[in-house]
Amino acid sequence: MTFGFEESGGYRWRCNGLQLNGVRLCNGSRIPLVKDTVFAYKNTPIHDTFSILYFWLVGTKMGQMETLSGCSAKTVRAVVKSIQRMLQQDLDEQSDCCIGGLDAQGNPIVVEIDESKFGKRKHNRGHRVDGVWVVGGVEKTAERKMFLTTVEKRNKPVLERVISRFVKPGSIVRTDCWAAYNGLSLLDIQIVHQTVNHSEGFNINGIHTNTIEGSWNGIKQKLPARKRTKTDMPWNLVEFIWRRKHLGDLSF
Structure with missing residues (x-):
């Protein structure tokens, strides 16, 4: 060789x-x-890909990446999309897409789950909001591990699929009393379901969903309205979770 x-x-x-x-x-x-790397099978010179990768790492906006790297919008988008696919692969390999389960002492981990719509007012006025529904969950642990996924509907079958996919057996799942959460079939996957009725208070017997509900604003600040499309949102959520996981590793 x-x-x-x-x-x-x-x-x-x-x-x-x-x-x-x-x-x-x-x-x-x-x-x-460059086989099996972000640089593979591309006509973009490696030094341009490195430039885009660096600007992406430090959180540069797409338009600024084009100017600073000297690459076209199409090239920048293609490289960023390749990066996001690698992030998904990394999260999958590290089992960071699933949260909860049992802690080191064998106790069930609490996972708070909620849903929020990411969009903007139609024509910037009125009550109609166009956008994408996102279901999210966060552990009540020091690590605050999280999952985020887009959904077409918020009905019971969809929520059951989301929970079975992203929450490990043995967990305690806490939600509000949104109708679709009533009667969820979770016992067969060894998950206990607890609810909090906001009309009776936000912290009943220590059961609440304040952690996930308080996270939505921070997530939306990182995802401006122009990025909240059905096509882009799944990848933007992957990037958000990956950056959140590596927050201490991405200091420049």
Whole structure:
């Protein structure tokens, strides 16, 4: 195996045609240095991709990325989308998409769940709000692990699927008394469901959903209205969770 630079494809590993007992095991295949990375299979020069990656890491807006990197809007969007796909893969591999379960002492972890609409007033007036519904959950632990996912509807079957996908068995799930939460079938996945009736107070016997409800404003501040589309929201939520997880690692 040798390493070198080729005008047609940049830096690559190349097999020289290994033979074993007279049998050729490799036909001189070439493997790009950037294989299985954000830089793979793109016409964008690596140095431009590095620039966009840096500006993304420090939270630069899309328009400013275009100006600072000298790349087109299409290129910047493509690189950022590739980055977001890698974030999803990282969260999946680290099992950070599922929260709750049992703590180190074997006690059930409380997960507060709520839903909120991300959108804006139609024509900036009136009560009609166009946007995307998001269901979120947060642990009542020091880590405050969180999940966020977009949904088309907020009915019982959808909420049951969301909880079974994102909340680990053994958890205690707390919600408000929104009608769709009534009678959720969670016992078969070993999850206890507790509710709080806001009309009777926000903290009944220590049961509340203040943690998740207090998180929505901060999340929305990070996601301006122009990013709240059905296409972009799932990826923007992935990015939010990943950045939140690595908050202490992204200081520049």
